[in-house]
Amino acid sequence: APRIFWLFVISLMLLYTIYYAYLVLQDRVVTKGSWIWYHVGIICFVMSTLIVMIVHYRRRAIQGVFHEMKEASEKYHEIWNNVMAKQNRQVHDLVHTTQRIEDTIAKARKQYSTTFVKRLLSGKKSRFSRVGKLRQTTDDIDELFALAQSVSFDFQDWVAGWCPVGVVIPGPIKKPARALQKVVRSYLRDPGQLTDLVRCTIVVETVEEVQQVLNDILRRSTILDADSLDLLSDGERHAEEVYNLAQSAETFSKHTQSALDLRDLSAGKEQFKDLTAGKETGKEASNSAKNLRGTMRRSFTTRSYCSSTASDGEEPKILRLVDCDNRFDPSYKSISSAGYRHMCIHCEVGWVVHPTLCEFLPVEMWSQVDGVCQLICEIQILLREIFEVKATSGHAHYLHFRNVMIK
Secondary structure (H helix, E strand, O other): OHHHHHHHHHHHHHHHHHHHHHHHHOOOOOOOOHHHHHHHHHHHHHHHHHHHHHHHHHHHHHHHHHHHOOOHHHHHHHHHHHHHHHHHHHHHHHHHHHHHHHHHHHHEEEEEEEOOOHHHHHOOOOOOOOOOOHHHHHHOOOHHHHHHHHHHHHHHHHHHHOOOOOOEOOOOOOOOHHHHHHHHHOOOOHHHHHHOEEEEEEEOHHHHHHHHHHHHHHEEEEEEEHHHHOOOOOOOOOOOHHHHHHHHHHHHHHHHHHHHHHHHHHHHHHOHHHHHHOOOHHHHHHHHHHHHHHHHHHHOOOOOOOOOOOOOOOOOOOEEEEEEEOOOOOOOOOOHHHHOOEEEEEEEEEEEEEEOOOEEEEOOOOOOOOOOOEEEEEEEEEEEEHHHHHHHHHHHHHHHHHHHHHO
């Protein structure tokens, strides 16, 4: 709608400029009032010319960045065509699963309707943004980074502990500069919509393995429920508490700095050689990574990620699944990402902070235990072939692509 509005305004300006230029050529501008409108026409002409020039150079920039992405984009499309040719049934099964998840989340979003009067009386914001995205429990960016720093290592270690297939590649906490850039470009200056400060990537071989990872996440998750959501807190956590939380995370990170360095994506290219050079099998790399993580755990402290099972023997529901973006859906318009495809899952976790670890709690206990921290984290699932293209040249070009497209 905004694009249509501005196109309409620009069109009126151009038409007025053309019309008044015609009057000037016909010597029909004679009255004093007409000369005022003549200057208005000049202003419209200058503004419309500038707008046309901006649009022209932006189109040229977009064409240039698509040309830079051409090689990687062709590889992405080739990989996807092969996937559709060999794994068509698995792709559609995956679409069916994610569609059911999206329908459930959409239903919760519809039920969770907060009136202006309710928000005014409570003094809090809605958990959902205007575009329907679930916000974090706070919109204080300093607190968000403190929470991210305290849970990032433990969350990625926990995911690697239960992931049934593939290789878990941890990601660093999003840099503050990029986070602020995203808040301004995409989220209308709302930091509460930053849901990827803590993220990790799971690299698998086939779409069937994507389905397997998704099923494992679902076994450990409750899908977003409107009844369990509260209004967004507005600065309820005191500054001293946030500072202590950040200090605790900083102390813990000092003991684990060498491990965190190993878990960086660039180091991951060497650690998981099967993804780039093919010198190890995925199983061997996964086992070596798990052994490394086990050694690190023993060197820090004895952990307990709420390993107790529920009364019926099922996995405790540690995650609250709040969004599932399936770009493996054939209907997804991959031109917006230059052919790149993945599955992006956002899950909310709740934990209590101990001196040297975070203990994750089941969703049902978040409202029952004092001092529970909550944060929405991101899990990306990629096919190995797509990851290889991204790790070699695709991501470097994508950074330029992202900046040109203002994402």
